[in-house]
Amino acid sequence: HGADQLMVQRYLCARSLGQARLALVLSGFTVTAQFLLFLLVGVGLYALVQAGGFPLPARADGRDWRPDEVFGLFIVTVLPTGVAGVLVAAVLAAAMSTLSSSLNSSANALVTDFYRPLRPGRDERHYVALSRLATAGWGLAQMGVAVGA
Secondary structure: OOOOHHHHHHHHOOOOHHHHHHHHHHHHHHHHHHHHHHHHHHHHHHHHHHOOOOOOOOOOOOOOOOHHHHHHHHHHHOOOHHHHHHHHHHHHHHHHHHHHHHHHHHHHHHHHHHHHHHOOOOOHHHHHHHHHHHHHHHHHHHHHHHHHO
């Protein structure tokens, strides 16, 4: 925690070293609380299944449900339609936020750290246009990895 590109970008926006340190410490507490919440959801769902409050339906292929499939099944079969929609939208929004940060960081590193030193003195519009192309290129690369996986 605290050393990836996304977090470092946030710390660099702090007004002082003291504020950056405070942000790092508070972020640690926030991440700990977040992970505890995620773990409690998993433990609660496990307890619900074990107590018979959420019986798992039989699968058409005869296999048992994997633990990572139970939460999705719970969302689809138990939660009201509106709540399920909001939860799915929240998961997609979080994924898109993480991916956009990753794409932005990769494009920024490529243009600022590699291209700009080799081609100094260009107009800022040139670097911005190249950054946009690099973002699209990294997006295609990530999609390729996803399809390959």
